[in-house]
Amino acid sequence: MRILHLEDDSLVAYFSMEVGIDPSIPTYSGGLGILAGDTLRSGADLRVPMVGVTLLHRKGYFKQRLDADGVQTEEPVIWHPEEHLEPLDVTVTLQIEGRDVLIKVWKYDIRGVSGHIVPLYFLDTSSEENAEQDRGLTDHLYGGDDRYRLCQEVLLGMGGVAVLRAIVDSSEVHCHMNEGHSALLTLALLEEHTKRRAHKLTQATPVDIEAVRKRCIFTTHTPVPAGHDKFPMGMVRSILGDERTDALQNVACCGSDELNMTYLGLFFSRYINGVAMRHGEVSRGMFPSYPINAITNGVHAVMWTAEPFKKLFDKHVKGWRHDNFYLRYAMDIPLADIKKAHAEAKADLFKEIKERTGHKLNESVLTLGIARRSTPYKRLDLIFSDIERLRSIARDIGPIQIIYSGKAHPKDWPGKDIIKSIYQSSAAVDDLIDVVYVENYEMAFAKKLCAGVDLWINTPMRPREASGTSGMKAALNGVPSFSVLDGWWVEGHVEGVTGWSIGDAAVPPEEDFSNEVDSLYEKLEKLILPLYYGGPYGYGKVMRSSIAFNGSFFNTQRMMSQYLCNAYFPLNNGEHHETLEIEE
């Protein structure tokens, strides 16, 4: 399927600090990286002229260990780029703190369904020629201090543009910033443009700025101001030097005391979007002077569909691999076949957990999945808010078991405490409810988990979940969500049809805690458990409609098509229209 025919030599360059492209390449930490990988995969499927740019992260993210009390420790993940990536014969230098830093480049080819290739470039500064302190700059994803992080962002943005110029020969490059980490690419483009027009970088004119803006697309992912990357101006000056820092200050995209990467991205972009309709609204409230659109995230359908469902779709929904919209017709799949495929995915998950932990779960028991990064706003432990009530539900209504997984960032102490508290709560219910916390959440296990549980639970504090994607992975595999009305679930939720809501979106979030907790227990007790243990196909119908309604829409093929017609090569000539607001 070719969405657009491009006359010129246009190219989309997608910049992301993390990319989850293959379970054996540990250069991602979570949702942002998985989204980047799925985006590039769908770009390849749709034959988009596209490349990806990221950093090598030679020491990977980290391997999580949990002791008997749920105390997390971290180990480096050793991986060998030469086993997975192709070294390119290209080197580029970039000035950081006045030193020349040599950047080497590695390539990974992402091959789409029809063979089209989207190359992904990994930048690497480990070269012997570099000063000692620069060799490790591309080692750790989200490691180190602010200075280290800013150096990485300079490498990704400015180094990334330099690498592109050395590799691709395209006059029309559209740069897509996946979050603010790569926003300094705008400075590199400004530099190119002023040079071409033979004036100094510090004397950039509105015409130069407009020329950069014509090239840039910015996706914001963070619904709270504190989540945006900022660096003190003194640090920026020492890393970037006077000319570049003065240029940033002259174009008035940052204040005198700090460089806010989000503002930089917003200022220089012709198209800006949030990652779900609700997140678009929240972002417009946060940045009222920018035209912010919304394109809701997705997941790569073939990548996240488990084997038994792939077989089922191949039989009943022919063409779904090339065109995910056909999944809408999953409504025609017999319920008995859905149940059978799900039972296989569940057995496969339980086998994996037995191998990893020695723990044996019961295949006939309603199994809840709760997995994501552990950090306070995600409230992984919300289901344990009232232990007595949870116990009585499991005792009186029907048995439950819970599978947890998720890492806390090494410096997120409250996030680590939540894991410990989950261990304590598990001990308090373990005569009635089997709870297992599986270490080291990563792509391969996520795939089995999202497909193999019976119900996917997500309980973030509104409006902090910009989108969320794991419920989409679950939906593709016929696993309904039971979630707080935030992010994508505001759109994907049809009560009792694609899953259930926790709490009431009409109640202001700050007053909603007890309401949400109440709703969680109430619906488990009165709706979900009775449906699951009731007649043979009641629950199966919800499973099937989550595939048909949500699997067919919340995928990156639909998302990429929307980026193509709204952001990359706009069919409306780039005019902004406020995307519709969703009513509950």
Ligand SMILES: *Cc1c(COP(=O)(O)O)cnc(C)c1O
């Ligand atoms: C999908 C995925 C995530 C993101 O999940 P959210 O629901 O968006 O928080 C994080 N980690 C892994 C390993 C994943 O596969």
